[in-house]
Amino acid sequence: MSVIEGKKAKEILKKAEFIAVLTGSGISAESGIPTFRGNDGLWKKFSPEELSSFEGFYRNPAMVTEWYRYRRKIILGTKPNPAHLALADLERIVAEFYLITQNIDRLHQRAGSKKVIELHGNIMENYCMKCGKVFDIEEFDCVYEKFEDHVPRCECGGYIRPNVVWFGEPLPEEAFSEAYKAAVNCEVFISIGTSGAVRPAADLPRYAKYNGAYLIEINPERSYLTDIADLWVKGKAGEVLPQFVEEVKKLKGMK
Ligand SMILES: [Zn+2]
Secondary structure (H helix, E strand, C coil): CCCCCCHHHHHHHHHCCEEEEEECHHHHHCCCCCCCCCCCHHHCCCCHHHHCEHHHHHHCHHHHHHHHHHHHHHHHCCCCCHHHHHHHHHHHHCCEEEEEECCCCCHHHHHCCCCEEECCEEEEEEEECCCCCEECHHHHHHHHHCCCCCCCECCCCCEEEEEECCECCCCCHHHHHHHHHHHHHCCEEEEECCCCCCCCCCHHHHHHHHCCCEEEEEECCCCCCCCCCCEEEECCHHHHHHHHHHHHHHHCCCC
């Protein structure tokens, strides 16, 4: 059975040379990454705002630092799934391709994707709130070891925080503007594993559609986007995306 249904969808994908993709937590969940807190015993008693906001960090930087170290360890123990790998494959067969993600786990890069736009930052980096210096995992762990209170500080004295977007914080301007450009200029926009409810990321598929792109949604369940999508491929990304990419290759005469 084909996942790309309809003559129009086939015609458009056959010709498309500029594809933009938006991925959300659904694709990470298929790699075993809990969407936010999962059922992590110790952390269950804290609200997402306490663990992931500037105010929460300000009140208890040691706790928030531990929480992100814990999350990072879980993420480093997971692997890209067939959906991540299929997207890396899709990038290789079209001339212009952007992968916009709301995920912070860097699984797309580990799968081999090159043009990744991170709307919410990534958990593998930390930065100094005062001077902006960026610390990768090794550098961060090295500084972390030096502070008995588990609150690592930069040489300049500033607090070091994860490079992720917290509740109430704006998206990184450069990343969002790059994503916006991709959305309004692409021929096909594919939204994968996202609810379509969290703005402003959820506006991207709408911008794409209103600027003439063909909008495809890949999701096991209906979302806020389903009604405006030109094609809804119903299913888990890890199950339907590999086949979707194979079908695109066939349409393009690559198989
Ligand atoms: Zn600093």
